[in-house]
Amino acid sequence: MSFTSVAIDTGIICFTKCHDITEIVQLREQLKEALQVIGEINTGDSTSNKDHVSTNEEKKALLKQLHDLQRHHESILQSAGEGIYGLDTMGRTTFANEAAVKLVGYSLEEMLDVSQHELIHHTKPDGSHYHKHDCNIYASFKDGKVHHSDDEVFWRKDGTSFPVEYVSTPLFNNNNELIGAVVTFKDISHRRETEKALKKTNLELTKALKEVKELKDNLEEENQFLQKEIELNNKFEELISTSKVFKDSVFTKIEQVANTDATVLILGESGTGKELIARAIHNHSNRKDKPLIKVNCTALPANLIESELFGHEKGAFTGAIAKKIGRFEMADGGTLFLDEFGEISLDLQVKLLRVLQEGEIERIGGTDTVKVDVRIIAATNVNLEKAVKEKKFREDLFYRVNVFPIHVPALKERLEDVPLLAQHFLEKYNNQFSKKIRSITVGAMNKLKNYHWPGNVRELQNVIERAVIISNNSKLEVNGLKGSTTEDKKNDILTLAENEKQHVLKILKMTNWRISGDRGAAKILDINRTTLEARMKKLGIKRP
Numbered sequence: 001m002s003f004t005s006v007a008i009d010t011g012i013i014c015f016t017k018c019h020d021i022t023e024i025v026q027l028r029e030q031l032k033e034a035l036q037v038i039g040e041i042n043t044g045d046s047t048s049n050k051d052h053v054s055t056n057e058e059k060k061a062l063l064k065q066l067h068d069l070q071r072h073h074e075s076i077l078q079s080a081g082e083g084i085y086g087l088d089t090m091g092r093t094t095f096a097n098e099a100a101v102k103l104v105g106y107s108l109e110e111m112l113d114v115s116q117h118e119l120i121h122h123t124k125p126d127g128s129h130y131h132k133h134d135c136n137i138y139a140s141f142k143d144g145k146v147h148h149s150d151d152e153v154f155w156r157k158d159g160t161s162f163p164v165e166y167v168s169t170p171l172f173n174n175n176n177e178l179i180g181a182v183v184t185f186k187d188i189s190h191r192r193e194t195e196k197a198l199k200k201t202n203l204e205l206t207k208a209l210k211e212v213k214e215l216k217d218n219l220e221e222e223n224q225f226l227q228k229e230i231e232l233n234n235k236f237e238e239l240i241s242t243s244k245v246f247k248d249s250v251f252t253k254i255e256q257v258a259n260t261d262a263t264v265l266i267l268g269e270s271g272t273g274k275e276l277i278a279r280a281i282h283n284h285s286n287r288k289d290k291p292l293i294k295v296n297c298t299a300l301p302a303n304l305i306e307s308e309l310f311g312h313e314k315g316a317f318t319g320a321i322a323k324k325i326g327r328f329e330m331a332d333g334g335t336l337f338l339d340e341f342g343e344i345s346l347d348l349q350v351k352l353l354r355v356l357q358e359g360e361i362e363r364i365g366g367t368d369t370v371k372v373d374v375r376i377i378a379a380t381n382v383n384l385e386k387a388v389k390e391k392k393f394r395e396d397l398f399y400r401v402n403v404f405p406i407h408v409p410a411l412k413e414r415l416e417d418v419p420l421l422a423q424h425f426l427e428k429y430n431n432q433f434s435k436k437i438r439s440i441t442v443g444a445m446n447k448l449k450n451y452h453w454p455g456n457v458r459e460l461q462n463v464i465e466r467a468v469i470i471s472n473n474s475k476l477e478v479n480g481l482k483g484s485t486t487e488d489k490k491n492d493i494l495t496l497a498e499n500e501k502q503h504v505l506k507i508l509k510m511t512n513w514r515i516s517g518d519r520g521a522a523k524i525l526d527i528n529r530t531t532l533e534a535r536m537k538k539l540g541i542k543r544p
């Protein structure tokens with residue numbers, strides 16, 4: 001703020017540009033003094049200055065000018081948003097602007113000429129009294145210094161108080177004598193509330209950050225634990241488990257049998273890891289440097305399986321244009337893994353039994369026998385004892401193979417393995433699809449842990465693979481498990497044919513595309529094999 005300077009030849013005051021309230025108040029006081037002096041000249045009370053004012057006209061003009069200026073200052077003070085009041089050296093109010101009156105609730109008349117300390121400033125924020133000698137506001141007209149505070153309260157007429165920020169500035173007259181103080185103040189309730197809210201928010205934020213940190217630490221700990229478990233289990237390559245049931249029925253057995261030549265029969269539902277177990281046994285045996293040859297007994301057409309296993313001589317049958325080594329011979333010195341062993345035909349069972357008993361094979365169309373040193377590991381999800389009873393499987397072959405059985409528990413019997421397996425597959429597919437999904441959400445993990453996994457580890461692997469492919473986040477979400485609402489909704493709007501296709505596909509995936517047999521898709525769907533094959537053709541389902 002600024003206003004024009006006015007020179008008065010009385011020599012009493014001289015205005016310059018003013019920039020703050022204190023200066024205005026200072027000038028206001030000086031004007032008052034000047035007007036008083038001029039008044040004295042007029043009435044002839046003063047002798048010292050009368051020679052300086054030559055005529056009545058000049059005096060009148062000067063008076064008008066001074067009155068105008070006084071009004072101008074007054075209006076500036078009145079229009080200020082902050083409360084302003086002046087004090088004399090006794091601490092009594094000499095003036096107060098409208099904002100001050102409004103803020104403290106006293107009228108101007110009630111404020112003027114009374115001690116401001118007694119009126120609005122006599123107690124501390126906690127309500128305790130203190131003497132005016134200790135008053136910070138009064139201090140400025142005693143020591144001539146500016147005093148500031150924002151941790152006190154002003155009391156209103158109605159007995160309430162408000163937090164205040166004030167500046168008390170000393171006032172000097174022309175002779176540089178202290179004549180009082182000017183106090184500017186404002187209600188800082190709003191600021192205090194904001195500060196309080198901010199403090200509360202800060203506290204909450206600190207608490208939340210602490211919780212996040214704890215969660216993060218827990219997660220890291222859990223990750224480290226899972227990582228350690230994975231490393232521990234790497235003893236058996238990719239075979240992951242932490243459950244006691246798996247340790248007792250699988251890991252321990254692998255350790256016991258691996259280094260012998262005993263025939264092993266691995267029994268368990270589809271997708272429980274039978275092939276991995278067979279590999280682990282081979283890799284921990286003294287045959288590990290020789291081949292492990294796998295035969296999927298259901299994948300080969302019945303008329304070819306024999307030649308696949310035992311080989312054939314040139315011209316043995318139509319199409320046998322050259323001699324062929326069978327898988328038994330290929331596995332010589334190593335291990336032959338007969339997968340889906342329970343599915344082989346009775347006819348082949350006889351031939352297999354002979355090879356296992358005699359340790360030699362005869363190529364189809366050949367006359368010589370070939371000695372083979374092969375360790376047999378067979379695996380099946382068929383209940384062989386039941387099959388024997390039902391005469392679908394030869395008893396003698398069953399006993400020949402059932403030397404060292406390993407029963408693999410289904411995933412639903414060891415749900416505690418789910419987090420570790422899920423994490424393992426997450427890492428596998430992160431690498432495969434170059435993704436950076438750090439963890440699995442708690443909700444997703446709960447879904448995984450609460451599912452019954454009819455397709456066992458294979459199904460879990462597929463679920464994680466699909467989730468990794470479609471995920472764009474750093475945390476993995478899982479949808480599509482039975483019971484998930486999105487999946488149900490999707491199914492709700494499918495046509496009958498689509499629904500049938502999805503159901504058939506699901507069962508086929510569950511049985512690893514096995515159609516026939518006790519654990520085959522046809523049996524589960526309660527239709528015969530040829531009907532299932534016809535439906536698959538109609539629905540456009542092809543084995544991948």
Ligand SMILES: Nc1ncnc2c1ncn2[C@@H]1O[C@H](COP(=O)(O)OP(=O)(O)OP(=O)(O)O)[C@@H](O)[C@H]1O
Pocket residue numbers: 238239240241268269270271272273274275276277339379380381421457458461511512
């Ligand atoms: N314990 C396990 N740790 C890690 N991966 C596993 C485990 N068990 C199974 N898997 C994975 O699940 C999938 C199915 O396993 P595998 O083929 O060994 O099952 P299977 O019991 O032989 O099934 P099927 O009877 O249908 O032939 C594989 O990709 C395998 O890597």
